[in-house]
Amino acid sequence: MSSLIEEKLRQHKQGQPVGIPSICSAHPQVLEAAARQSARNGALLLIESTCNQVNQYGGYMGLTPVQFSAFAEQVARRHQLPPDQLVLGGDHLGPYPWRHFPADKAMEKACKLVESYVMAGYTKIHLDTSMSCADDLPGQPLPGEIAAQRTAELCRAAENAANRLKGQAPNLVYVIGTEVPTPGGVQAAHESMLVTQLDTAEFTIETTRQAFLGRGLGGAWERVAAVVVQPGIEFADREVFPYDRKRAAHLSSFIEGYDRLVFEAHSTDYQTGESLKQLVEDHFAILKVGPALTFAYREAVFALSIIEAEFLKGRAGVRLSNLPEILEEVMLANPKSWEPYYQRDGVELRVARKYSYSDRARYYWTEPSLQQSLSQLFENLEYYPIPETLISQYLPAQYSRLRSGSLQLSPMELVIDHICDAILPYIQACAGD
Template identity: 50%
Template sequence: MSRFLTGLADARRARRPYGIVSVCSAHPIVLRAALRRAAKGKGPVLIEATCNQVNQFGGYTGMTPADFIAFVEAIAREEGVTRDKIIFGGDHLGPNPWRKEPAAVALEKAAGMVEAYVAAGFTKIHLDASMGCAREPVALDDRTVAARAAALCAVGEQTARRENLPMPVYVLGTEVPIPGGADHALDGVEPTAPSAARETIAVHRDAFAKAGLSDAFKRVIAFVVQPGVEFGSDNVVAYDPPRAAALSALLDREPALVFEAHSTDYQTQEALAALVADGFPILKVGPGLTFAYREALYALDLIASDIVPGYGDRPLLRAMEALMLAAPGNWSGYYHGDETALRIQRHFSYSDRIRYYWTRPEAERAVSALLAALDGVRIPETVLHQYLPMIAPTAADRPEDILIAAVDQVLAIYNSAAAERS
């Protein structure tokens, strides 16, 4: 299935571009929706884990790379998806989780993370060494970044050979939006300057050659640049093809490469299709999927409040509010305004910082109580239409199916945009 990724540049040159959706989430409902869709399709499903989410020490999910693959494979078996249809990717692999430590320590841990990802079976590796560590500038110069990326790549290459695994394909470059979206309203985002992208590619090519990794560089499929898409807490910057035209044209001089688009969440199908056509065929999405999950959960919370005697008045929302107030670390530095604005953002922000709380015991209990309250309850079609008008009554047999259908509607937009075009 890595051929699907290595064929992206060829397809663009042949004027038959196609894309692939990169599902960046560890949420079981999101993963189930993606795998259920994959079971019905012909192409692969790309599932990615990030350095903070999953690493050799457990990350904030508590999963190592091997744990994450086992977790996804268990859901895949239930959905009838064979292992050969799944591509596993590692996102932002580098010193970011340990950037407050000295560079030597952070980079040693980053090397251990790359080793753990490759050994576990991740085959798409995004190397990101752009951030400064303790007593370093916040942003590093291109040559330092490229040298560190090459050192991490060497670890990936050695691990794959030692474990007799397929050699990874790589994504390089670091000019990406803020992970999880910007923390303020945005009027616009400037695409990467073509000259900056050209320099980044050249510096990395040179660093890999000096490190004896020219063969690995041939397996670099994409560079991460900013095509001019982003989302803030309450607005989305839409893709504007003319503004990215000069950046896209750079690929004509680098025919073996494409660009990877981060933070494509909440873009329209037309915008996503334009990204694919313009050379940004790897469409990364995460918060947009868990946002759809939260929307459906909160709608079910309202439905149960209306039709299930004794359920209460929106207990799920109230439980999540109490949880986020008691543990504000995952949202307090990202949301701004008065108390009303903060409350709205905690629950409804495009940044979807609430996604970090769904695995907390308090949240799991509240979700379980909601699903139990609706288990076996027929939701009247008129009530379903009131709160979830986009969900067909035929998909409403079980509350879990409603949640999966809500996420799948987002995935359907991405899959349609990524489909091959002649």
């Protein structure tokens, strides 16, 4: 329930250095790991999907909001996470997938998107109307006043959907604003230097407030919990730009003037545990992470594929998965999800496709040939149990837990546990200990 978010953020505004980790991924093993680690730590599990991943037409994950909600709830139950510890959020909900349409048509589809999320049980709603549509002025940023009016229009659609649930749903919690760099990582180092200016943050808050009040959405405005800004953290192809709290000090002081609002930080992937803790202390109380978790998934399955080749290559009757090679083939056959993001060539481009912090490989795991390769990998390593010595070589953290008896010898367990290691720093940073 979203009341858990409101309560956690209320504690933060009262001076406790607590926050909320936000798992921004629809990948099944990432969600398994998130549920497991949240259950272990007694932490709130906030899972968010974007309008590209999950929408009324299926998105690139092939899931509608109702289907994704059911899957997330199933995962939570499997790990015995109490139902009231699971919150579903919609990330960047707006006209982005339909921006090539005129604004009226794009917003009509965006309103249906928001309605479908609310009706599916999502209660944390990030409204993002920052993008221009086909009939907006070309080559120019969308004026903030227009974005605010469109945000209010989406909020009205969300409130209407919630009202149709006849009291079955808790109050919705809203997030407004958008981060400055491109979601999923920057392409140039200078982008990392951007930190939202005070006048920009204040303009976003005030214009959106006025737009809400102008549409009779005063009650909804009281449930706007966070504003997305850029605190100067990012990651690029091979580089992570760490948090420098001095550069964001003006933002931290500014938000203290609001009784209710905190900041939501996007692209916190790959930040150190200390940086994450500082972000929460500085009122970036919602930490969103996504690519770093599918990056950890890729690390783990690649480690298993190396183990598979070392252990089973040449064994009679065994067909190897050849996972890295299959991934390369799939990415080359359909380059649209990686080609615009990597300014490299030759060997460096080949390395970037697989190993970049941007983790563009995450868009390909649902491809049938990759699913078949993954199935072959797990089938092989289930049938032929992995020697502990190879786990020690390629997954040393999991080897230690295997030896101590806290981890089962199962290829899927090894993968999920490795992803848990990437999630834990977020839970710890938000715990306020």
